Amino acid sequence: MIEHAYLIPLIPFAASLIMMFGAKEDPHSPAPWIGIGAMAICLGLSVSILSAVAGGTVPLPYEHNWHWFSFAASIGGKSFLYDMPIGVLIDGPAAVLLVVVTLVSLMVQIYSVAYMHEDARYKRYFAFVSFFTASMLGLVVSSNILVGFMSWELMGLSSYLLIGFWFEKDGPTEAQKKAFMTTKLGDSGLYLALLFIFAKVGSFQITQIHQFINNGYMTGTVATVIAIGILFGAMGKSAQFPLFIWLPDAMEGPTPGSALIHAATMVAAGIFVVARLYFVFLAAPDAMLAAAWIGCLTAFMAAAMALVSYDIKRVLAFSTVSQLGFMMCALGVGGYTSGLFHLTTHAFFKALLFLGAGSVIHSVHTNDMRLMGGLSKKMPITFLTMGAAILAIAGIPGTSGYYSKDMILANIYYANQPIFWIMLGTALMTAFYMSRLFILTFWGDDRDHEKHHHAHESPFLITGPLVLLAFLALVSGYMLNRNELVYRLLEKPAISAPQAAHAPAAPADVHAAPPADAHAAAPVHEGGAAGHHEGHLPHWLHLALPFLVLGSIGFAFALYKGPRYALADGLKSTFAPAFRVLDRRWYLDDAFDLLVIFCDKVAAAAFWIDANVVDRVFVDGWGLLTRVFAEISNLIDALFVDRTVDGFGGLSLDLGVGLRGLVKEGQVQEYLMYVAIAFSLAATLILTR
């Protein structure tokens, strides 16, 4: 089946086109089932590919290229022929991601059939979702990062469309602009990195770039610059500090769309690209350290913001940002396997959380958790499935989040102790705010009786995907972790000459020459099977961690189980300044506003200089000078020349009358005249030169 992998992005793409242009808009349109059918086919393909990859029946990485275009260029007197193939490259992470993306997208689409059924732009929504998924799948399978970048930008476009889906309202349009422009800021970094890669390597093929680095042709500085550029792109797409400001606002879109953005497509793309080009990072230890700290900072700040938010979707958004920080941090400390493992498990439980939140919102028609409460009896299935997701994200032993987060923490522990302690605190905060969300929503008594009265369990099309995702959120970690399958699937790429910066003209037989200074490479060198011990924390921490998590959850219960919230309110008034900072989202939005205002001021100042200094002194001064000369020449003119010219006056007058016809407007012949003038001048001056 793997030779048909190219079909995986193409099928949903075709489906989205059919739905967009081939179907009529109608609330009961059967068009969504086209997208669902397409996605089911893709899921089947992906699962068969994954099983082949996991079973070891295909050699990895599988790559197949077709001719796309080639062009010649001459640089510095030498001429090159560049060949640009288009193709698929399937390795372990890609195979896993394919299944995750198609599965989550399928669940989201089935869910949306019920969720969006009253919407006026029913089929358009599904076309967007299919298009979004197709872009992501294109990024995942492409063997050429140019095509990958195109998919990446298409994803930006589809996120724009989906976030602003309800464009009649102001909020979504503002949010969509914010998301688009913020991610573009990051994309520009990625774009520069791509240009740099092409300038250095002369190819966009991922395998060739890897080979190039393997041969030790890339110096450390260049690798660092490129890696920072890629990191910038990932910071935009995967919502890392400080570009995560778009993600909370992106909640203005339809909730299932948010689930897609948060779990399967948009934010996973940044992490995936970093993983796809991980060998560049391996050659650039500084960039890895930067990634680790950015991830750490992101995780902590987002988790802190999630502690105080009352909007159920906002809390989930902040938690996504925080979990992405975990992944980025894991990649930064060399935990390739654990980062991608967490990406996989996170996709399941975060999709589940969003879909569950959507189910709740669908039922009570509000996002505010203060107006919920006591929904467990009304919506038992949503309650139970959300509970499973909460357990998973909090990291209760046995659930999927436990395995992946444990592995991340272990990787960090052995790489960088300060980051580890921050991340441990963040993990406990995660457990706390997720339990807080859960308790406020489902537990205790109903705080708003009317909303509570009208609440009801959602239909089967909504609960079905929830149950399936809950199952996966609980067991996927165990299944992947068993027999160390995850290490085989998500095997960390290796570069054979990590520090060969000083040898641009490396010998052809590279692996005969071991790296000269191995100790410098040690922090980033984890070598396949030998590094497995890093996947396990020291024994005492391993045992203590679940109790810490449970304690955190218990603390949340103590604070929020109600019916009175004296303790929570007391805490809030005690730490009021801190709460305000978090409520204002660390003043990052304001910082960006200030930045924009500052740029505006700079532009205004430049304009002032232009208007008052440049124009006054140079332009006006020049004008004055010219006028003086003109006056003098006019005097001479009037005295001597005009007398001569008067003789031609009659002729000029006639010609002037004739030419005056040129300045009328709207006449056909007027335009024809201009054409004729141009033609005659061309014929006379250019053609017969």
Added chain:
Amino acid sequence: MMTAPLTLSHYMIVAGLLFLIGVFGALTRRNIIGILMSIELMFNAANINLVAFDRFLHPEGVTGQALALFVMTVAAAEIVVGLALLLAIYRGTDTVYAEDFNLLKG
């Protein structure tokens, strides 16, 4: 001079003059029919050139003549549609003078 052998430039000059007369007419006739007639003159000038090129430069083939036939066909189509448009406009505005048609005015 009158007895000098005819060269390609003779035909080209005749065609050029005919073309320029057409251009002049198209630019100055007030009547739309006049403009259309001038355009016909320009087409014919082009045809003279095509046939002359065929005769003088490539006497072994007929490509130039065939091309002239195409030009003729297009010109016929043009005049038919032009006159039909003229009739339609005349019906609407009761004038045939180009300066009265200023719908293109911005």
Added chain:
Amino acid sequence: MLEQIVFYSLSALVLASALAVVLHRNTVHSSLFLGLSLAGVAGLFAALGADFIFAAQIMVYVSGVAVLVMFVVMLLGRASDLHLRQINERWMAALLVCGVAAVGLFKVARLHSATVATGAARPSTHDIGRLFLGEWLVPFELISLVLLAALLGAVFFTRTENAR
């Protein structure tokens, strides 16, 4: 010698009647001169040995286009109001443009002042037929589509309001 006489007289006829087309105040006369000018062009084609084009020119232009123009001129009636000037006030600018273009065209034409015809002219109808039904079949068929479109367009534009 005969050749030269034919050429110069035909050229004079073509250019003179073309000038009359452009300058004549009466549009009916203009259209008549158009027919004459087109017939002169047909004569030039004959002088160049293009027999089929000659026939086509007579049939399409002289008996088709010129007559059609005349019909329309007479149909409109107002086209012949003689008291109005038929040349607009831009004539001097147009003359200038034509003068400039004439310089360029003359320079181009001079490049071929030594190119004389080789061999005798021969009938071309047979070759044109072969060309159209062989190598140029597709353009030949396409041009018929153009004619069809022109036909439909003409019918569409000339329909009266109540006929719609």
